[in-house]
Amino acid sequence: MLTATLEKLILSGNATYNTFVIGxxxxxxxxxxxxxxIVITDITYFSQLNTKNGLFILNKxxxxxxxxxxxNTQLKVFSxxxxxxxxxxxxxxxxxxxDEDFTPVELKFICTPFGSTKLDTFLIHxxxxxxxxxxxxxxxxxxxAATPVKSIxxxxxLDYGKGATAINVKLVGNSNPTGNFYTAPVGTVQxxxxxxxxxxxxxxxxxxxxxIKDTEFPSAYPLALISxxxxxxxxxxISATL
Numbered sequence: 001m002l003t004a005t006l007e008k009l010i011l012s013g014n015a016t017y018n019t020f021v022i023g024x025x026x027x028x029x030x031x032x033x034x035x036x037x038i039v040i041t042d043i044t045y046f047s048q049l050n051t052k053n054g055l056f057i058l059n060k061x062x063x064x065x066x067x068x069x070x071x072n073t074q075l076k077v078f079s080x081x082x083x084x085x086x087x088x089x090x091x092x093x094x095x096x097x098x099d100e101d102f103t104p105v106e107l108k109f110i111c112t113p114f115g116s117t118k119l120d121t122f123l124i125h126x127x128x129x130x131x132x133x134x135x136x137x138x139x140x141x142x143x144x145a146a147t148p149v150k151s152i153x154x155x156x157x158l159d160y161g162k163g164a165t166a167i168n169v170k171l172v173g174n175s176n177p178t179g180n181f182y183t184a185p186v187g188t189v190q191x192x193x194x195x196x197x198x199x200x201x202x203x204x205x206x207x208x209x210x211x212i213k214d215t216e217f218p219s220a221y222p223l224a225l226i227s228x229x230x231x232x233x234x235x236x237x238i239s240a241t242l
Contacts, residue, residue: 018227021226044227049066054217093111096109136210144168148163
């Protein structure tokens, strides 16, 4: 959302308010001029039906896949010095499918995406910004461990506890033989061997298994509206324009 400082910069002619539509692809890039920086003030994400060919009519197996694998969409927003990560749960309406005689067809369902999620943000970027979509499916975590003694926890029944007397919890992430994933500050995705529980945010790798199924059909491809303020100069000398 716009702050009083950003409004003052816009009204004084030192900044402009802009919008940028992302979607229709797995990756979109917003260019930032070398003599300026931007502040992303809000993100509005619209639910999508992340199925192959954007199908509205699903059978039981396809509906199960949607529920287990494709219901959540992941968005990474990063530049050279800033990195943010979001996961959205798509709103999907499910209804029985009827033929032309209004007879329900067994094990077929009409699914339609609806609604949006708006986030107020203050994301500062001094260089080109990447918006990368993928889907966040099953939590494939297989490692189970107690919260380390040096971490914050309360004993049951207030919390899961920590150390030897704790109730073990699953580690989040998309597990594989080399460990979980996290996003490094410079925007690169690296593998990280987990040795402590609860220390990573829920994050899924971007690969051929988690890429958006189809970017051709309007119900299938991701869609979001980005509002941002483009400001003359850089964050270190902005006080000179206030």
